[in-house]
Amino acid sequence: MTIVFKEESFRDDFTYSNSDWAIQRFPFPFDKDSYMYSVNMERHVPVQAGSVFEAAFDVDEHYVSEMRDRALVLAEDPLRCQSLPHMTLAGWDVLELIMTSKAADYPEHFELHRDGDTWRWINRPLGIDQSFTFLDETTLPYGPLEYITRQAQGDFAVLDQRDDNLWMDAGMVTTQADWSLDFDIGMNFFEWHAPVPKAHEMGIFQRALQYLLNIRQGEPARRLNWTMTVNPLLDTSPENYHKWGVMRGELTPENIGQKLHLRVELQTFYRLPRSNGLLFPIRCYLISLQDLVTVPKWGRRLHRVIRDLPEELATYKGFIDNRPLILEYLSKYDDGAPTSPGIFPD
């Protein structure tokens, strides 16, 4: 399928929006009318043609603009992409995985030609035609991780696996929900999840770590996570909290449908072949409430989920103060009718 790439911004005038196609394929994260925190991991295999779960690395209409936004963030703050010295091999693993996946999933947009270590990569949407030598950093304009993740939507954490733990030793992080690569770099799984809110959640974390340590080559896994963001801002980083934190106070009954966005992260996990590292892509999808309620099932369900969410979770997700406003808006789209199981529109 040929994607039509949109011109839009994720800052200043915020012209970001979703087409009807993008709305229908939005990864709505609730499969029933209530939500409980869980790790809910499943295998990352294609489901439902056209959905964001079809390709290994989903490309959508926001691709070109999102990559431009990433370049802007990096120009201001180069530390958003880092790779400790021992992670270069993992960077090549990532480059190979993304290039081969994109070329296979979107042949009309991406091509990869390989002759031994002599590679040629064509990225039509971004106008790139690059010949290089695989495993030779001097033949690319950036290190392998930075090179390829400047051309792939979503954040990428690259984890080294050792001592029965995972270490955040490389990454490209410009579209994050309030965490910082520069702060977390070099940390292990427990350190970067600190402070863990509750002791009983320790068990969840331990099991999640065990699951991730055992992810095998060719058997990627995925899960969805979600929060709410005011304005379609990709970069809600702690470094920029002074810029986006205040926006939370800008909501009114009149502008909430347009300004407030459900922010969904499609998190995937891949075992990397040469380095035995783990790639953790975190792909962010944003949808305004007014677009979301055009799918009646989602309008009803989101209202019920937000209404019944325990206080501590609403606080943790950062919208406790705005909850009454959100409910007032969403209640208009909930007629009490039952909803069908699963996340997809009816």
Added chain:
Amino acid sequence: MSGGANFQVTVFEVTPVNDLITRFSFVRSDGGELPRFSGGAHTVVEMHDEGKRRLNPYSLMSDPADTRAYSISVRRDDAGRGGSLFMHRQVKPGMEMTISAPVNLFALDLRARKHLMIAGGIGITPFMAQIRQLSMMGGRFELHYAARSPDLAAYADTLLAAHPGRVRTYFDEQGQKIDLEALLDGQPLGTHLYVCGPKGLMNWVLETATQLGWPREAVHSEEFLAPPSGKPFEVRLAASNKSVTVDEHQSLLEAIEEAGVDAPYLCRGGACGQCETRVLEHEGTLIHNDHWLTEEQRASGERIMPCVSRFEGRTLVLDR
């Protein structure tokens, strides 16, 4: 099988290396490529031996960058349960087999400034792949390889020829022994130690390293336990509502699988933790053979690792 992705492969070559060791190479039956892997990875080979299904892990020893063929080396164990005998006697070129995607439980620590490797006997195999990987990356390594005699030191000649000055051999028959304390003492900062081989060698190296103050995270070892044989026993699988008998030469995991119950595993050698199973009830003794459970967990009697552990007694009920 619950081990994950598998490949249908055809045995390409069967090469006797010495009196005890034979090398097998596999190519994909559909002509496709096998995945790359990292040095130290193993594959699980599925065997059908007189009605018994066995799944044994073997370290991959081929070049990790070679996607056309994998190779493993198998040491014949005349006293074992038969997996290695099956490989030696039944497996012939052209035969089709199933192997798992690579899994690495013995990976190189890529932060290391130097990789110091100690191999004993068949424990040389994971190092073969690691050395290829390090050669490709320009990594610094040193291998100390102990074997009973020159005849039984598989691949020693190749390694000595390819990496002069980096490989040293020691032959028990000639009274040669690694001067371990001196070796471990004289290493530059940032060296990581790797050991693979028979239990005696492993324990000796690990204990000496601890005594000399090597940090735990700089010491790596791998030992696949072959599932030990033992007295047959009965087990009830509560979740699937089945009862099975575990034969003398069968592991508990194999018996569970034979009953058609899908159970998780990764290494099948007591090392990875993936097969951990809850014990709901037992009247008798759990015989723990794994490297996974802690002393407290063993004492509690609430967990068992069915890939290597057994049971003796009246009743055993598992949550599986």
